[in-house]
Structures are given as structure tokens and as C-alpha cells.
Amino acid sequence: MAKNKELLNSGKAPEPVGLYPHARRVGNLLFLSGVGPRERGTKNIPGVELDAQGNILNYDIEAQCHSVFRNVRYILEDAGADWDDLVDVTVFLTNMQDDFQTYNRIYAEYFKDNQPCRTTVEVNKLPTPIAIELKCIATIITP
Template sequence: MSMPQYHMLAGAPKPVAPFSHACEIDGWVFVTGQLPIDPIVDETPLPEGIEAQTHKTFDNLLTVLKGLGLGLENVVSTRAFLTDFYRDYETFNALYAEYFPEGRRPARTCIGTNGLARHALVEIDFVARRPDAA
């Protein structure tokens, strides 16, 4: 087993706590949960509503993946956290399906929670696998 690599990626949002954007070991890439934060101006207010926040969160996740030479096709598992689960679950699922079409959907857990950093409505993390990993 190799030693883990810790990645901080240019263009990704500034972390809201002490963590790396991603950690990688033996071809597995664990992408830290991303929020709908503006990666350029940290103090920018979060977008309004679950739709805009979900799209912004995916933008940030895609920035991290791209910085590692990966894409959504490499994602094998996701976790999503919603602060208003019953209100936002159906809308979130419809948006999520735009990013992961049928036949190419990773394993997923979706959790209702009572709060997220920055008062976000959604946070998503990924586990990805490099295609050339043994």
C-alpha cells in the first residue's frame, strides 16, 4: 500500500475547516464534501434555493475532480446532505440525475441533517477511482 497524497487544488473553494480538497491512496480518491461556495470570492453569499445550491456544489466538485484529472465517470460513491430533506429531496434527485444518467449512477447515500457549514442547504462528497488503478 502506498502513502496517501493530500490535494489542495487551485480554483476550488477555500476550505471552511482544516481539511484537504481530496485525499488519494492506491487509486482511490476521496473528495471532501463541497458546499455551494464561490471559489473566487469566499465571502459571496450562497445562491438562493436548492436548485442553485446543488448546481454550485456540483461545479465545485467538478473543479476538484478536473484538478485531479478525473471526471464524473470516475465517481463510484456519493453522499449528499440536505438540511431540509423532505422539502428538497425530490428536487435534489431530479438535479442529481442530470449529472449521473441512468446506467452510470454511483452508489449513494442521502442524509437529512439539521445544519451545514455556512447555512448551506446541500453538501456532497465523492469517492472516485482512477481508471488505471490496479
């Protein structure tokens, strides 16, 4: 069992949809739980239009990308890290064929200076009606 582990939650990122923290620090590593584009304090998902049953009618992957990157930044900052501390990013997309090109362009805007390792996979569905989720690892200075 690793020593010096700490659960961290951001006051700006959307609330987790289950029993897990936004991040967990173990030594000099910060592991972020899956982060989506939802907005804190609401069920609003930027760029998503739902029907009465909660099914996705249409969505704007660009709006979701900007929102998910913003949420990752909130968690990093509240944990005492920053964007340049990211070392690994796993990206889950629900529609690789239609969304990869837009996501890849926006990703390049955010990561032009810091280039963490990256894996992008397509998944059938995510737990909420979103089209993108990130799982990240960052380095952090332990006090």
C-alpha cells in the first residue's frame, strides 16, 4: 500500500457521478478520475441537446472538448498542479469517425507546449450523455 496518498476534489469541476474523487495523489503523481464536459452544480453539458427521455439529439464536439479541457485544468489547479504537469492522457470518444479530427485539432491547441503521452479510444457509451471523457496523470510536487 502506497504511503502519502490523498483524495482531492475540486470546487470548480463538475461533481463526480459516483463514489470517487476528482483526483488522488500518490507520492509525486496525481491520478485524475475520468473527467467529462459537464458543468458544476448543474446537469448541463455544453453543446448537447437532449430529448425528453435524456437521449442525445445532437451535440457539438468542439464545445465539449473545450469544456472537458477546462474541467481538467480546474482539477489540476485545485490539486496544486498545472497543465504543464500532465504526463499521460487517455481520451475516450463515443464517435471516433466523426469527432476525431475536430478533437485532435483542439487537443493540439491546448497541448502545443506540453505534449504528454496520449491514447485515444472509441467507446460505445459514457455514463452521462457526453461524447468525450479524459483520464489523466500528472506529476505534482509533494509538500
